Amino acid sequence: MRQPLKLTTSLLDWYRDNRRDLPWRTEDPDPYRVWLSEIMLQQTTVAVVRSYFEAFTGRWPTLDDLAAAELDAVLHAWQGLGYYARARNLHRCAKVLVTEFGGRFPESEKELLRLPGIGAYTAAAITAIAFGQPSAPVDGNIARVIARLMKLETPLPGLRRDVGELLAPLIPAQKPGDMVQALMDLGSAICKPGKPLCDQCPWRTSCAALKAGVVEQLPVKAAKKIKPVRHGVVFWIEDDESHVLLRRRPEKGLLGGMMEIPSSDWREKKWRMEEAIKEAPVLAEWQTLPGTVRHTFTHFHLHLIVLSTHTHQRKTNSGVWCTPNQFSSHALPSVMKKVIRHVVG
Ligand code: SF4
Known part of the structure; x- marks a missing residue:
């Protein structure tokens, strides 16, 4: 990859001036709040998650509080977020962390991956944002941004693997969580799925898809399966x-x-x-x-x-x-x- 340092610096500069103000983003991130927000954000938008996050943390301010809650109360509070398996796993995960990990999140991706409801993306996001490790989480938004920046034509879901490898050199050792959140914000505010705002993008002079005029063709979608x-x-x-x-x-x-x-x-x-x-x-x-x-x-x-x-x-x-x-x-x-x-x- 050409000039990873320049790409990282330009995105972090943009993030400093444009970062979204979100209730789970703080100077000293709390792993509980980072984890909760990441689970809620799977398949749901920030606009929807914001009020649920505030209601959950108001009612269960700590991991211990959530672990001690009744499952039914958690499911009830989850209503409207959909995909209820996430709420059941959230509750199970809180219990496992309290009973087997002394109420603390493990700091390695490998250990996080063994917990209920935590997949590769969430484990990498938690370690980068909450524990300052240079992990490279790849969700649909980040995959889209990197696929365009580097003009990757692999269709999803295989694209995610390629993106993971190419993303790693862009994640700095210092404040990797900022870089990860900058990518999330860039994907949400600028490099949107339809009609990206390339003229406002900090990567516009380096973006291979923009240069080739194929921004809206990327990422390449996998053929849709017909639902039974x-x-x-x-x-x-x-x-x-x-x-x-x-x-x-x-x-x-x-x-x-x-x-x-x-x-x-x-x-x-x-x-x-x-x-x-x-x-x-x-x-x-x-x-x-x-x-x-x-x-x-x-x-x-x-x-x-x-x-x-x-x-x-x-x-x-x-x-x-x-x-x-x-x-x-x-x-x-x-x-x-x-x-x-x-x-x-
Ligand atoms: S220039 Fe456009 S396509 Fe390229 S990364 Fe920026 S917003 Fe996305």
């Missing part, structure tokens, strides 16, 4: 006092540990009525509500049919019964909120 459709049936069971049955999903698997309106498996084959009612938590006369509830997860689209029944007597002791205006006190995922809107409007 899965089908499920939801059982809406209401008693004489308008209480509806909710139950907890199994700890393992999609939306694990969250509350749901009881539902069947979500599978690729459509459910026939006779088959579906065998999955219901109670024996009853079922009515099919018109319409379908549609929701999209990362890897598939889900189509849900809602069956409803009325019961004078609660025929099951598993789960909890509550009225629709009490639903908000439970950790219900977005797909279940759609089901509720479908039934009660």
Whole structure:
């Protein structure tokens, strides 16, 4: 690579004048806050994360506080950030750190990688930002910036490996965390996915993609996979006092540990009525509500049919019964909120 020092210096100069003011950025970064922000920022924007971060750190100011929290309270506070596995891993990770690491984060990427919910990017970001080590984290934003700067034509996800190698010489031994955060800010404010602001970029005189006129073609996207459709049936069971049955999903698997309106498996084959009612938590006369509830997860689209029944007597002791205006006190995922809107409007 040509002139890594010049590239590093020009970006750090730009960062000094343009850095975003974020609640987890401080002169003396706290590993707990850095870790929490990085987990929240996976798949979510800074604008969304800011208020969640402030609410979490207000309620659980330290790692010990988060480790001592009830999982349900954490899931509930996470509502709206999506990808609930991250919240479950966050809580598990806090517990492991308190019970096995004396309440401190290990300082090596290798050890961080063994903790729940911490992958290569997060481990490298924590060691660079919180512990001042010259690690080279590569997420989608940083991959895009480096792919353009160096005109890399490898499609994602292979691009990340190439970027990691090329990024390492740009990370300085002094204040590596500033360089990493400068890259994050450059990707977010200037080298945006569509219409990057190259005329304001500190790297415009060195950028190979700009020179070649191919900025908007990079990074090269991998061919999109078509998402399969899965089908499920939801059982809406209401008693004489308008209480509806909710139950907890199994700890393992999609939306694990969250509350749901009881539902069947979500599978690729459509459910026939006779088959579906065998999955219901109670024996009853079922009515099919018109319409379908549609929701999209990362890897598939889900189509849900809602069956409803009325019961004078609660025929099951598993789960909890509550009225629709009490639903908000439970950790219900977005797909279940759609089901509720479908039934009660
Ligand atoms: S010059 Fe443009 S494409 Fe190149 S790094 Fe800067 S913003 Fe990105």
